Amino acid sequence: METVLSPTRRVQRVRHEIRRRDVQVARVEPLGACFVRVVFIGSALEGFTSLGFDDHLKFFCADPAGGEPARRDYTPRHWDAARQELTIDFALHGHGLASNWARQASAGQSAVIAGPRGSMIVPTDYAWHLLIGDATAAPAIGRRLAELPAEARVIVLVDLLDLAMLELDHCAVRPSVIQVQGDDALVAAVASMALPPGEGFAWAAGESSTMARVRDLLLVSKGHPREASRVAAYWKRGAADFHEELNLPASAT
Ligand SMILES: Cc1cc2nc3c(=O)[nH]c(=O)nc-3n(C[C@H](O)[C@H](O)[C@H](O)COP(=O)(O)OP(=O)(O)OC[C@H]3O[C@@H](n4cnc5c(N)ncnc54)[C@H](O)[C@@H]3O)c2cc1C
Known part of the structure; x- marks a missing residue:
């Protein structure tokens, strides 16, 4: 008898109690020209939990x-x-309070x-993992690569000038990496990609309009199941503080 895997049951969602935490910068490490890594410490980090590679926290900055x-x-x-050290990699872009x-x-x-x-x-x-994104997605992609087992089949498609911040040398897994420059090149690479056989999980994050195109390609053109994917807008050109889930079922939007 054939086993039909249900992607819906495979992804687990966990809620955490939200706490506001006062932290201090322990050290700052430049990561190439485009990123700064900041390591935070502080007794308020006691009990901090982050279970998912694409978790996000709120960072408060003075206006x-x-x-x-x-x-x-x-x-x-x-x-x-x-x-008790928390690391955040900040992409440096043109202007923005956090950047x-x-x-x-x-x-x-503080x-x-x-x-x-x-x-x-x-x-x-x-059976396979597809990780797509720009600089804002690179921390989540790097984190995912660090947690995947050596035998995992992984395709990484990134619009990133410098791959160093993915820290591939520290990962057990050996992904196929496609590096592009620019939104159109990223979308074209998704369009020309043949998804591997078997049940895979597709994850993508980056600029809003680009991710909407990526979502349409993955879920509509290629018919990848929505439940085995997450596509998110991590920022939007011309808008501050933008976040949107782009592959939610219509009933959840
Ligand atoms: C779930 C989630 C996780 C994220 N994780 C990270 C992370 O780990 N590291 C990280 O660097 N970013 C991450 N981001 C993206 C980050 O939140 C945004 O880039 C945010 O807008 C930066 O805030 P800001 O104050 O610098 O700029 P804002 O004040 O929000 O925006 C100012 C201007 O800059 C533009 N802008 C914002 N981001 C970019 C960019 N990357 N490139 C070019 N222009 C931009 C905006 O369109 C706006 O016009 C994440 C976003 C989400 C939703």
């Missing part, structure tokens, strides 16, 4: 215009529970984070 601090979404790139904060960050500075609110736990035993 020079005054008023309430601005909040931006960032991926916990690494949580070292033994050392500007990261540019000037230095040891001893910051505030909250979350993650929940985690999506994607099993690592899919």
Whole structure:
């Protein structure tokens, strides 16, 4: 008898209690020209949990215009529970409160984070994994690569100038990496890609309009099951603080 796998039952969602945590910058490490890695410490990190590779937390940064601090979404790139150290990789882009904060960050500075609110736990035993994204997605992709077993079949498609921040040398898995430059090249690479056979999980994150095109290609043109995918807008050209899930079933939007 043939076993029919149901992708819906394979992804687990876990809720966490949201806590606001005051943290301090322990150290800052430049990661090539386009990223800054900031490691945070502080007793308020006691009990911090991040179970999913694409979890996100809220990073609060002062708004020079005054008023309430601005909040931006960032991926916990690494949580070292033994050392109580939380690492966030900030992509440096033209202008933006969080990006500007990261540019000037230095040891001893204070910051505030909250979350993650929940985690999506994607099993690592899919027949294949497809990871697509730009610089904002690179922390989640790097984290996923670090947790996948050596035997996993993985395709990484990134619009990234420098692959160093994926830290492939620290990963057991040996992915096929396709590196492109620009939105159109990313979309064209998805369009020309043949998805491998078997039950796979497709994950994509990046600029809103680009990710809408990627979603249409994966879920409509290629017929990949929505339940075995996540496509998210991590930012939107011309808009501050933008986040949208792009592959939710119509009933959930
Ligand atoms: C779930 C999730 C996880 C994320 N994880 C990370 C992460 O780990 N690391 C990371 O660097 N980013 C991450 N992002 C993206 C980050 O939240 C956005 O890029 C955010 O807009 C940056 O805030 P800002 O204050 O610098 O810019 P904003 O004030 O939000 O935006 C100012 C201007 O900059 C533009 N802009 C924003 N981001 C970019 C960009 N990357 N490139 C070019 N222009 C941009 C906006 O369109 C706007 O015009 C994540 C987003 C989400 C939703």
